[in-house]
Amino acid sequence: QVQLVESGGGSVRAGGALTLSCVSSVNNGDSTYYMAWFRQAPGKEREGVAAITASGGAVYADSVKGRFTISRDNAKNTLYLQMNVLRPEDTAMYYCAAAWDIRGSLLRPSAYNYWGQGTQVTVSS
DSSP states (O other): OOOEEEEOOEEEETTOOEEEEEEEOOOSSOOOSEEEEEEEOTTSOOEEEEEEOTTOOEEEOTTTTTTEEEEEEGGGTEEEEEEOSOOGGGOEEEEEEEESOOOSOTTOGGGOOEEOOOEEEEEEO
């Protein structure tokens, strides 16, 4: 069983920045899994924000392209999401996810079988 623990959420004003982190419990040197960030605002469906392959290839939702950067440090079993120029519409609970085998889009929630508990991001205008 893989455990994912997010941190780094908080409250910022529009235009501000935050960096989220997600530590994985996988410690056997295996870094072949996909990782991703999702978010869910109240009353809305969970949506993919950004995903990254084991080798560092990244994909982003159109709404965050140019503002968010996903990265991973396999030696530290840690996933990051650098969020710049935050907007009120970025307000949501942000979740980290992982999976070893994905076919198709990396931004589908159903593609992932391991999830963290989430960290809240609130952006005020």
